[in-house]
Amino acid sequence: MEQDMTKGSPFKVLIMFTLPLAIGNIFQQLYNMADTIIVGRYVGADALAAVGSTGTVMFLLNGFAQGITAGFAVLTSQRYGAKKTEGVKQSVSNGILLSVIGAVFFTAASILFMKPLLYLMNTPENIFADAYCYISLISLGMVANVFYNLFSAYLRAVGNSKMPLFFLVLSACLNVVLDLVFIINFQMGVAGAAWATNLSQAISAVLCAVYIYKKVPSLVPEKRHWRIHRGDTRFQLATGIPMALQFAITSSGTMVMQSAINLFGSEAVAAYTAAGKIHSLLTQGMVAMGQTMAVYSGQNYGKGDAARIRQGVRAALVIEVIYSLVSAVIVYSALEPSLGLFFSGEVDLTAMMPWARTYITICTLFYVPLCTIFIFRNTMQGCGYGFLPMMGGVVELVARLAVAVVAMNIHSYWLACACDPAAWVGAGVFTGVSYLYVMNKVQKSLGAGMPSHGLSEKQH
Template sequence: METDMTKGNPLPIILRFTLPLLLGNIFQQLYNMVDTIVVGRFVGPGALAAVGSTGTIMFLVIGFSQGMSTGFTVLTSQRFGAGDGEGTKRSVANGTILSMFVIVFITAVSLMFMKPLLRLMNTPEDIFQDAFTYISVICIGIVANVYYNLFSSFLRSVGNSRVPLLFLVFSSGLNLVLDLLFVILFRWGVAGAAWATNVSQGISAILCLYYIYKKVPTLAPEHHHWKLNGSATKHQLSVGIPMALQFAITASGTMIMQSAINLFGSTAVAAFTAASKIQSIAMQGMMAMGQTMATYAGQNYGKGDIKRIHQGVRMALGTEFVYSLVCSAAVIFALPHALGIFFSGGVDVSAMLPWAKTYIYLCAVFYIPLSTIYIFRNTMQGCGFGLLPMLGGVVELIARLCMAVVAIRLVSYPLSCACDPAAWVSAAIFTGLSYIFVMKKVEKRIAI
């Protein structure tokens, strides 16, 4: 199921590769969404608010580790595109070893500073303990999350986006079963939802690794590959660290936004959480296109075909323009109907709807600039350039910070919700200009 993205009409190749990624990303979102729905309906709206209030922290912790591990796979796609079998296997082994160091570091640091971080974010006192319990268990299981994303990214780097999807669909079903078992039958509360996520993702990781060794010899390192390689380590860290920092910086901005939202109480937090989960489903197509462009750019960069990279980017932008318009209309229409899914019959959903509408309506207008960020950022990263995409995250952080400060000072919920659109527009302008600059450097590098 390997796909050579250096030949043929780019658009069909990009779309065929993106569709399984889109479905996989949606199922990935269902992990946390199922947690939210189950605790909201069977534990209570306070538990839902607790899980939701940790969403930005999860983005920080998991995003940093995923950014690092995904950065490790850029070298794999480049070596595969260049036809270097030994280099491909060496990059897989090296990335797997490096990821263990990332896991140990992230787990230790996140558990050490979790309580002060929740305090800093103005987490409401009535949901503080549940929030701390849920996010702590997620951090304990970060090894499962990192290795699932690493192994599935290795498969995608050689053009295989279908098999990770199949494993993820199975694991998502298992997550639902375990959620119901741990939360309803065992009565473990929010901790049960977190453990269901960890176990399910651990199984996904094992299945991906098994498949690599049985079916994808291109990615299966041999005994002599299992050692740190100096040049591979340097390359993987040079891409992985900026990608991880870019995730962390973006997550820091969303944490600042969450701090502003938290000021309006647990009802607003619960409504915002449900609305953001609905929106996250719509955003998965943009993220999937970005992941596709990272692999597409990596393989074509490895071959030295800059003209084909430009061609693919233009086609991706046109596709995402249409997708963004459709998603804007879809989330606005679906919000009133979907909000009730997150709460039991005893909760007054109508009281939460105005909070949720404010956030969704403000964001839906700006989906087009958001979609361009994923395309430009991932294309640059696929070509091995990590600094400017990371600085795009800094631009997002500054925009969110400025808007959040004003929102907190004026005690304005709409301005708190506007943190996301402000960040998207600012980063879209920056990453678009950065892409032009990077592509000129790529052209010179390939020419030399």
């Protein structure tokens, strides 16, 4: 089920690879939504607000796992495109060893700094205890999160986007079942939702590892590969750390935005959380196209075909602009009927709707610049360029911070919701210009005869 993305129509290749990823991302959002829906309906609106108030911290934790592991897999993708089978195995073992170190370090740091972070984010006092309980337990599951993302990234690196989808769907279903058992039967509250997420991710990670060992021999290292390789470590950290930092920087901006939202009370937080989940669900096609472009550009960079990378970017832009417009219509239309899923009949939805509608209305107007960020950023990362995509995250942070500070000072919910669109426009322009600059460098390096990143002559 491996796929060589250096051949065939770019449009068709991108569509076929992106579809399973999009479905998988949607299921991942669904099982994240399951926590909030079940908590909201069976524990209460305050518990929903508690889980929702940690959403940006969750984005940071998940972003670290996705960013660092996607960065580690760039080298695998490039070597796979260059047909360097020995180098592929070596990059896999090196990434696994680095991931063990990274997961342990980040788990410890998360637990140590979580309580001060929640205070810094203006978490309302009436939901603070539940918020801290939930996110602390999620932090304990970082190892499972990292390794599911790592194994999925390795499968995507060799063109297999279907099996990660299969395991993710299974994990999503299991998460819903565990949510119901832990929250309704065992009365575990928000702690039950956290444990359900951790266990489902752990099972998914194990299944991915077993599948790779049994079915994808090109990704299975041999005994001689199991050590830290200096050259691979240098490249993987140089790619993975900026990608993880980019998520960290972006999530820092969303934390600032969450801090502004938190000032309007638990009702606003709950409504914003529910609307944000619906928004996230419909934008997963954009995320999936970004993941696809990282693999597509990585394989074609490894092959040395800059022209095909440009063709892929043009095809991706056409696909995503259409997707953005359709998604905007769907998410705006589905908001009112969907909002009722998150709350029990005791909650007054008419009071929630203005908060939710304001956020969704502002966001949907800016879906086109949002989709371009994923395409440009991941294309650069697939070619081994991590700094400029990371700086795109800095642009997002600055934009969110500037708008959030004004929103908090004048106490404007509308302006607090505008933090996201301001970040998308700024980062869209920055990453677009950066992409043109990087592609000129890529063209020159490939024209000189050999990629300049990650393809050591020693890796045959």
